[in-house]
Amino acid sequence: LAKTTQPISMDSYEGQEVNITCSHNNIATNDYITWYQQFPSQGPRFIIQGYKTKVTNEVASLFIPADRKSSTLSLPRVSLSDTAVYYCLVGDTDYGGSQGNLIFGKGTKLSVKP
Amino acid sequence: DSGVTQTPKHLITATGQRVTLRCSPRSGDLSVYWYQQSLDQGLQFLIQYYNGEERAKGNILERFSAQQFPDLHSELNLSSLELGDSALYFCASSARGLAEETQYFGPGTRLLVL
Numbered sequence: 001l002a003k004t005t006q007p008i009s010m011d012s013y014e015g016q017e018v019n020i021t022c023s024h025n026n027i028a029t030n031d032y033i034t035w036y037q038q039f040p041s042q043g044p045r046f047i048i049q050g051y052k053t054k055v056t057n058e059v060a061s062l063f064i065p066a067d068r069k070s071s072t073l074s075l076p077r078v079s080l081s082d083t084a085v086y087y088c089l090v091g092d093t094d095y096g097g098s099q100g101n102l103i104f105g106k107g108t109k110l111s112v113k114p
Numbered sequence: 115d116s117g118v119t120q121t122p123k124h125l126i127t128a129t130g131q132r133v134t135l136r137c138s139p140r141s142g143d144l145s146v147y148w149y150q151q152s153l154d155q156g157l158q159f160l161i162q163y164y165n166g167e168e169r170a171k172g173n174i175l176e177r178f179s180a181q182q183f184p185d186l187h188s189e190l191n192l193s194s195l196e197l198g199d200s201a202l203y204f205c206a207s208s209a210r211g212l213a214e215e216t217q218y219f220g221p222g223t224r225l226l227v228l
Contacts, residue, residue: 043219091213104157
């Protein structure tokens with residue numbers, strides 16, 4: 001099973017850029033890297049997904065180096081409402097990559113202060 | 115609003131009892147997933163269905179069972195409930211159940227076993 005490691009918590013202030021790095025040393029060739037956001041008592045919400053290099057959408061950017069053993073989620077100019085837990089996931093190729101079950105780690109608890 | 119609905123929102127029951135949680139996927143999605151989230155275990159994948167067939171199993175106890183019906187809604191049955199089964203149970207859906215697809219999570223069912 002691909003395993004991810006990310007910081008347990010991070011603090012930031014409103015307006016700052018936040019970078020959360022995730023390590024996934026055992027990532028397989030076919031695995032995608034996906035980030036989800038979860039607010040208390042709500043279901044996780046998809047943020048961004050990538051395979052290699054850089055991906056950007058209206059919410060975040062995802063940077064993936066050539067070896068793909070890590071990835072960095074970048075949140076530009078965070079606000080108080082970005083306070084949440086952020087999960088980094090990679091595909092579970094033990095199931096041949098065809099199933100979509102997600103292996104969530106502990107996630108990173110981001111606290112944004114005024 | 116993810117488009118995934120779950121009922122009930124809250125459930126309080128006693129040890130030894132049996133409950134059924136219900137999930138309706140997003141319109142057009144064929145795959146449904148069930149997750150359990152407790153304070154000490156984080157978010158755990160339980161089981162996945164695709165178009166009525168079980169596709170993948172995670173950390174699902176033998177006391178738990180699930181099924182997906184022809185109309186694609188799914189039910190998670192929890193029996194012989196124990197105090198430790200108290201948790202948030204999330205349902206998610208995706209189009210074809212593939213690893214690279216976005217999963218859309220419902221609002222969850224909060225189960226309290228007394």
